[in-house]
Amino acid sequence: MKIISLKLKKKINNSYDLFIEPGLFSQIAGDIAKQVLATKYCLITDTNLRKLYGEELQGAMRKLNMQTTLLSFQAGEKNKNLATVEKLVGQMVQLGHNRQSCIIALGGGVVGDVAGFVASIYMRGISFIQIPTTLLAMCDASIGGKTGVDLLLGKNLIGSFIQPKRVYIDPQLLSTLSKRQIRNGLAEIVKHGLLADKKILKILRKFPEKALDGHTTTITELLVRSCKVKAKIVQNDEQENNLRMLLNYGHSIGHAIEHASGYRLNHGEAVAIGMNLENCLARERNLLAQKHQQRIEELLKTLHLPTKLPGSIDRQPIIQALKHDKKNSALNTYTFTLLKRPGRPIVVNDVTENEVQSVLLRF
Ligand SMILES: NC(=O)c1ccc[n+]([C@@H]2O[C@H](COP(=O)([O-])OP(=O)(O)OC[C@H]3O[C@@H](n4cnc5c(N)ncnc54)[C@H](O)[C@@H]3O)[C@@H](O)[C@H]2O)c1
Ligand SMILES: [Zn+2]
Secondary structure (H helix, E strand, O other), X not given: OOOOOOOOOOOOOOOOEEEEOOOOHHHHHHHHHHHOOOOEEEEEEEHHHHHHHXXXXXXXXXXXXXXXXXXXXXXXXXXXXXXXXXXXXXXXXXXXXXXXXXXXXXXXXXXXXXXXHHHHHHHHOOEEEEEEOOXXXXXXXXXXXXXXXXXXXXXXXXXXXXXXXXXXXXXXXXXXXOHXXXXXHHHHXXXXXXXXXXXXXXXXXXXXXXXXXXXXXXHHHHHHHHHHHHHHHHHHOOOOOOHHHXXXXXXXXXXXXXXXXXXXXXXXXXXXXXXXXXXXXXXXXXXXXXXXHHHHHHHHHHXXXXXXXXXXXXXXXXXXXXXXXXXXXXXXXXXXXXXXXXXXXXXXXXXXXXXXXXXXXXX
């Protein structure tokens, strides 16, 4: 037998910067122009954001002589699917985008996940930039390079890792966001606080109203801290081989609840319930002290986030959705990130269906 080995040298530098500044939006076109990342740009956004911010950014880029097309798809998690991806790819081909094009994802986590995924597969991969417009996308989804779409069977089952070239975060864009969407993002900020930055929890406990109102200075500080937590974890484990698993805290049960609710609960709401239920599970295992579990539950309630499963959601589909979670390592047990106390998360891979059933029924 002849064996020919391909010795591939992987020397790609995926490093990038996040820029966080109130009022940054008006400077983005000029900054992109200076970088010369591509010969042509494809702005991808959703139907709500097209008029709010998409056309303005396209106009600003065209004024600077950057060839820029603007595509949008129907807003909402229901459209984070392969049909949307296929349509966008087709439109990009028709608009003459090639391998020197760059995608700019302008929107919440749904736009970021879809547009990033398109960037990772379009003509085998082109570059992309993130401009998150929801609190959730600013503090979490736009950072770390995870992209993907949902299948009917569960969330994010098809996807890729592709790091953006830059991330532009302007907290002033949150002025048009609904209060429910602010709470949605606060859930992920709580998660980052519980994983690795107690000052985040302190700020949220001291100024909950400011956080809920999207007060620019408070939100900017929370964003900077939250982005640092995520960036630090991602840079030590880009492709989720170990450390990055910590970010799944609240998400094992959370994703399953989000899916089983038919996306009536948004991501952050489902993650808030997921964090509380996973804390109850950790408490049952004597990992997390009751006083910590209760304090975290109180904080979530102060931020008007749900902590219990609504009666209208069946338990069985949640277990079904959990079975499709990518992180499960062995048959019949689940991999969860649990808290020992705030700031001390651990990954366990022996959570049983009975334990999950028990918290779903009891809490
Ligand atoms: N890739 C990751 O690492 C990662 C991390 C966390 C979450 N996610 C994904 O993110 C998604 C959720 O993202 P989301 O919560 O941002 O939801 P979303 O993208 O659906 O946005 C929520 C709604 O707000 C609107 N909107 C967005 N910005 C606005 C603004 N500035 N003003 C007014 N309206 C605005 C949108 O049009 C949409 O209707 C989920 O699919 C989740 O799986 C991905
Ligand atoms: Zn999340």
